[in-house]
Amino acid sequence: MTTVTTCSNEAEAELIKSVLEEANIPASIIDDMFGGAIRVQVEDEVAEEARRLLAALEAAPQDNAEDKPRG
Numbered sequence: 001m002t003t004v005t006t007c008s009n010e011a012e013a014e015l016i017k018s019v020l021e022e023a024n025i026p027a028s029i030i031d032d033m034f035g036g037a038i039r040v041q042v043e044d045e046v047a048e049e050a051r052r053l054l055a056a057l058e059a060a061p062q063d064n065a066e067d068k069p070r071g
Helices: 012-020 042-058
Strands: 002-007 026-032 038-042
Touching: 002 012, 002 042, 012 026, 012 038, 012 042, 038 042
Parallel strands: none
Antiparallel strands: 002 038, 026 038
16 A cells, blocks of 8 residues: 555545545545544555546645635
8 A cells, every 4th residue: 555645634534535536546544543644545556646636636726615706
């Protein structure tokens, strides 16, 4: 297994896991239970694909209702 990202909370980790699994990339969440980062892991064979997907999501513009003009 390869760690593709770390998260500071369980909700963020669950969201990333869901995104990966929607793309047919099985993912696991590993919590060290001692206050450290929560790791999202995938099989070694799909780690690069998972990293590309997560990088593309980070680079995508956010559709935030607060940024839209009111009218």
